[in-house]
Amino acid sequence: MAETAHGVGGLKYDHSKRARPPEINVLIALVLIVLVFEALGALLMDQSFLFDTRGRFDSIFNEARLKIIILQVAIIGIIALGVTQVIITGGIDLSSGSIVGATAMIAMSFAQVAEVNGSPNPKAIFGPWAMDLPVTVPILVGLACGVIAGGINGALIAYTKIPPFIATLGMMVSARGVAKWWSKGNPISFPTDEYAAIGAGMTPVFIFIFLAILFHFILKYTVYGKHTYAIGSNEAAARMSGINVARHLVLVYTIAGVLAALAAVVLSAKNLTAQSGMGIMYELDAIAMAVIGGVSLSGGRGSIIGTCLGALIFGVIISGFTFLRLDAFYQEMVKGAIIVGAVVLDQWRQQRNASKS
Amino acid sequence: MSEIVLKTEGLTKHYGGVHALQDANFELKMGEHVAIMGDNGAGKSTFVRQITGVERRTRGKILFYGKEVNFDGPLDAREAGIEAVFQNLALADDLDVPDNLFLGREIIKFNLGPFSILDYKAMRKATQEALVRTAVKIPNIRNPIRNMSGGQRQCVAIARTATFHSKLTIMDEPTAALGVQETAQVENIVRTLKEAGEPLILISHNMRQVMDLCDRIVVFRRGRIVANLKKEETDGQDVVAYITGAKTQPEYEGAA
Ligand SMILES: Nc1ncnc2c1ncn2[C@@H]1O[C@H](COP(=O)(O)OP(=O)(O)OP(=O)(O)O)[C@@H](O)[C@H]1O
Numbered sequence: 001m002a003e004t005a006h007g008v009g010g011l012k013y014d015h016s017k018r019a020r021p022p023e024i025n026v027l028i029a030l031v032l033i034v035l036v037f038e039a040l041g042a043l044l045m046d047q048s049f050l051f052d053t054r055g056r057f058d059s060i061f062n063e064a065r066l067k068i069i070i071l072q073v074a075i076i077g078i079i080a081l082g083v084t085q086v087i088i089t090g091g092i093d094l095s096s097g098s099i100v101g102a103t104a105m106i107a108m109s110f111a112q113v114a115e116v117n118g119s120p121n122p123k124a125i126f127g128p129w130a131m132d133l134p135v136t137v138p139i140l141v142g143l144a145c146g147v148i149a150g151g152i153n154g155a156l157i158a159y160t161k162i163p164p165f166i167a168t169l170g171m172m173v174s175a176r177g178v179a180k181w182w183s184k185g186n187p188i189s190f191p192t193d194e195y196a197a198i199g200a201g202m203t204p205v206f207i208f209i210f211l212a213i214l215f216h217f218i219l220k221y222t223v224y225g226k227h228t229y230a231i232g233s234n235e236a237a238a239r240m241s242g243i244n245v246a247r248h249l250v251l252v253y254t255i256a257g258v259l260a261a262l263a264a265v266v267l268s269a270k271n272l273t274a275q276s277g278m279g280i281m282y283e284l285d286a287i288a289m290a291v292i293g294g295v296s297l298s299g300g301r302g303s304i305i306g307t308c309l310g311a312l313i314f315g316v317i318i319s320g321f322t323f324l325r326l327d328a329f330y331q332e333m334v335k336g337a338i339i340v341g342a343v344v345l346d347q348w349r350q351q352r353n354a355s356k357s
Numbered sequence: 358m359s360e361i362v363l364k365t366e367g368l369t370k371h372y373g374g375v376h377a378l379q380d381a382n383f384e385l386k387m388g389e390h391v392a393i394m395g396d397n398g399a400g401k402s403t404f405v406r407q408i409t410g411v412e413r414r415t416r417g418k419i420l421f422y423g424k425e426v427n428f429d430g431p432l433d434a435r436e437a438g439i440e441a442v443f444q445n446l447a448l449a450d451d452l453d454v455p456d457n458l459f460l461g462r463e464i465i466k467f468n469l470g471p472f473s474i475l476d477y478k479a480m481r482k483a484t485q486e487a488l489v490r491t492a493v494k495i496p497n498i499r500n501p502i503r504n505m506s507g508g509q510r511q512c513v514a515i516a517r518t519a520t521f522h523s524k525l526t527i528m529d530e531p532t533a534a535l536g537v538q539e540t541a542q543v544e545n546i547v548r549t550l551k552e553a554g555e556p557l558i559l560i561s562h563n564m565r566q567v568m569d570l571c572d573r574i575v576v577f578r579r580g581r582i583v584a585n586l587k588k589e590e591t592d593g594q595d596v597v598a599y600i601t602g603a604k605t606q607p608e609y610e611g612a613a
């Protein structure tokens with residue numbers, strides 16, 4: 001772009017020096033983290049982390065590990081897409097993990113087969129009427145669970161004005177209660193083949209990518225997205241500009257609920273079973289993905305692309321630890337540190353912004 | 358059609374125990390530019406917030422073009438034709454200039470309810486035009502508002518009012534943060550409104566500006582209207598006397 005391009009009013013404006021989008025920094029962080037694991041791999045394990053050095057695969061990459069990484073983050077990534085929107089409005093959603101648990105249980109009980117190996121399904125929840133139903137039934141039931149849970153979150157926050165932290169904390173406890181009560185704590189298993197197909201192979205990854213593209217578009221190019229950013233940026237301004245803030249918040253939390261419910265369907269289909277403890281701590285992982293990806297906890301800033309990169313960083317770190325044969329509890333400790341670190345980074349960014357203006 | 362654009366009767370706003378606005382009877386005629394003056398905390402902004410439906414009034418009547426109105430919010434007021442620049446600048450810091458200009462009334466390509474597709478190109482073009490008209494200097498309209506100077510932010514807010522034709526324009530201290538040139542620009546915008554016959558309420562602490570631009574001065578003191586002065590029949594010293602409480606017009610006696 002020409003250096004002499006002029007902005008409105010004739011001030012000189014150099015297009016080439018435009019501030020780079022924050023997602024670039026996240027991408028650089030991702031590359032750096034991969035390099036660290038590569039170096040550690042070469043040093044400690046005598047093998048490459050992501051590249052195929054033994055000629056076991058067709059490409060130069062270690063496809064198996066790459067697949068594991070994206071499969072691992074795909075399901076929680078679906079949740080993170082909704083959590084991203086909630087955080088951009090300046091809110092938080094602590095209930096997504098529990099919504100996953102409750103939805104998995106309820107949806108799975110409409111996805112069961114009548115007979116397993118010639119004998120009646122030992123885990124049957126309902127009578128014969130709920131057996132071998134078309135796959136649309138458990139999907140719609142699952143989505144309805146998400147609409148209800150997310151809608152309640154949104155309505156509480158928008159109309160009773162209680163902080164999102166409290167409202168979704170309540171939902172977190174209650175939805176987990178629903179998950180346990182639904183089958184008195186028993187796991188629900190043996191889904192139909194069509195239902196299992198939702199979680200088979202790389203399907204969860206395709207579902208995640210599709211949803212990521214969809215919501216990237218929605219946040220960037222629709223009125224919904226614009227208002228989501230506006231509310232998180234300055235709620236009073238949004239209200240004065242005539243945006244129906246309450247209605248919009250209900251919509252955002254409902255969408256977050258639906259995405260958590262979708263994740264539940266995919267997860268239970270992948271595991272071929274639903275348990276009341278499913279999704280525990282997923283809400284924190286999803287929040288971590290968003291925050292690592294540059295979504296600001298104070299609202300107004302962040303993007304789906306950032307969250308996807310954050311999810312990849314998350315997956316790389318987890319699988320890097322497995323690669324280095326470190327125990328699971330180290331993973332958890334480091335995960336905690338990463339979440340706190342990402343928030344500290346966000347605070348710094350904000351202070352720098354504040355001192356600039 | 359009535360000759361009266363806006364009329365308030367006994368307009369009152371209490372914040373708990375704070376009587377921020379008390380029994381305001383105000384009138385604005387077609388094509389008239391009226392200034393509201395008064396010390397800090399006199400209730401000027403409160404008055405504007407009641408008219409534009411930002412807050413719910415404690416009591417009183419508001420008549421807009423002769424019809425009683427009860428705006429549920431600023432959007433309601435805006436749809437009725439009232440444009441306002443608020444003192445605390447209703448701007449979203451993380452959005453850029455076109456986004457802010459069109460916030461709440463975006464130009465859309467396809468209507469899909471809340472998921473309607475935005476027409477960025479049209480909004481950018483309209484923004485350029487609005488900024489040229491107001492002679493506002495902004496290097497890059499696609500920068501977030503956060504990175505702009507206080508004056509530039511203010512200009513964006515004013516450009517927003519000037520872009521959309523309205524039946525009544527209200528500006529709450531529009532030039533408070535502006536430089537000499539920008540102030541002159543804003544005053545030019547106000548003059549264009551005058552020529553176009555669009556009525557205006559201007560809140561300002563700047564005596565010269567008020568005397569230059571307005572036909573009439575209404576003085577607020579401690580939540581009450583204490584004077585209603587024609588420009589020709591008053592001068593700076595006189596107005597100051599009303600503002601400070603040295604004088605009160607007989608018809609508003611018992612107010613302060
Ligand atoms: N939301 C609120 N809650 C309580 N008191 C308020 C509120 N808003 C305004 N007030 C009080 O009402 C009074 C009038 O405030 P207002 O903002 O109308 O003053 P103003 O005339 O616009 O002053 P300035 O010239 O400084 O802008 C002040 O004493 C203020 O503290």
Ligand SMILES: [Mg+2]
Nearest residue numbers: 401402403444
């Ligand atoms: Mg004020």
